[in-house]
Amino acid sequence: MANRCIGIREDNGDPCQRNASGKSEFCYQHKGQEENYLIRYAKDDTYFCPIDGGELRYWPRGDARLCGECEGLLLNEKNIDPRIQCIVELPKAEDEDERIGCPTCKSDSDISVGENLMTNISVEWAEIVGGGQWTSGQVFRGVTNVGYCEVCGSFWFNEIGKYDDKGKRVDDRGIRIKGFWTKGVWRRNITTWLDNHDMFQEHNQWQMRQMRLQKIESLGKRKIQIYCNHIDSATGIQCGIRKSTKNTHDADYCYKHQPE
Structure with missing residues (x-):
């Protein structure tokens, strides 16, 4: 055989x-x-995912280690283009509870005694979806945490869209489009971003952040214009029902929350 x-x-x-x-x-x-x-x-050089514990596979195209389950990606210090090192100059994430152990240090007993926690860095991303010869496509924006090990210099890239602008985890109702980031899409995108070294420059990250926050602000204003102004006293969440268009109703509220 x-x-x-x-x-x-x-x-x-x-x-x-x-x-x-x-x-x-x-x-x-x-x-x-x-x-x-x-x-x-x-097989003699194994690394394990800090999220789910699965073995990381070597991925030739990205010259990196990839988790097949959570789509996380590990770049060892020896595989990192020097131009990507500018990531360490970006703002650190505020959510320290999400820190993970460095997969590289954990696999090398000569480097690590115990577990070295990676520093979380907030990195902006932007992705153009669709578009063609006559259309510009739609831009999706978000933030992800990139883990950086100050001991060995490795980077851990989380799947994008999992974090807000302060580096805190969000669910599928946040900036991320539910169901959009299927397996394989992330791998193609991270390769593009790693090739686009200018994306990680501080001034470009600042511009991307401003554009994303402007988008969030405009969506917030649109929500106020369209949806009922009632705010739940227990949760502080605005009502998700559209404002009533009946002539006899207060136009700022839905049918359910009309003022008495």
Whole structure:
């Protein structure tokens, strides 16, 4: 029975399912990976996800380690382009409760005694969805926490859209579009962002933050214009029902919360 190729798919980091060719340990498509020691000895160089504990796979396209479950991505210090180091100059996130242990230090007993917690840094992101030759597409914006290890210099990229502008976790009703960030989309996007080194420059991050906050402010004003002005005394949440259009009703409230 032919041996299975030990190569790794470039698009998603999954193990190749083809048979190896001839005397090689790789198939015809992954023949070019024969000289990549990170792939050949991947089983001897293991890292684990700080979120769910699963083993991180080596991902050739991003030259990084990727979690197949939470979509988190680890960049070791030796794999980081110097231009990405400007991330450490960005504001630190306020939510220290979300700090995670460094996967690199945890896998190397010579570096770590115990667990080194990574420093959370707030990073703005923007993604253009759709669009074509005659259309500009729609821009989605948000913030994610990027973990930085001050001991070994590694970075951990969380899936985008999980955090607000203060670095605190938000649910799917926040800036993130529910169901949009399916597996694979994040991997394609993080590769684009890592290639776009200017994105992490402090002045560009400031501009992206201002544009996102302006969008939030405009959405807030629109919500006040459209929805009932009633505020729940217990939760402080504005009513989500549209204002009444009946001539006999107060136009600032819905049918349910009309003033007596």
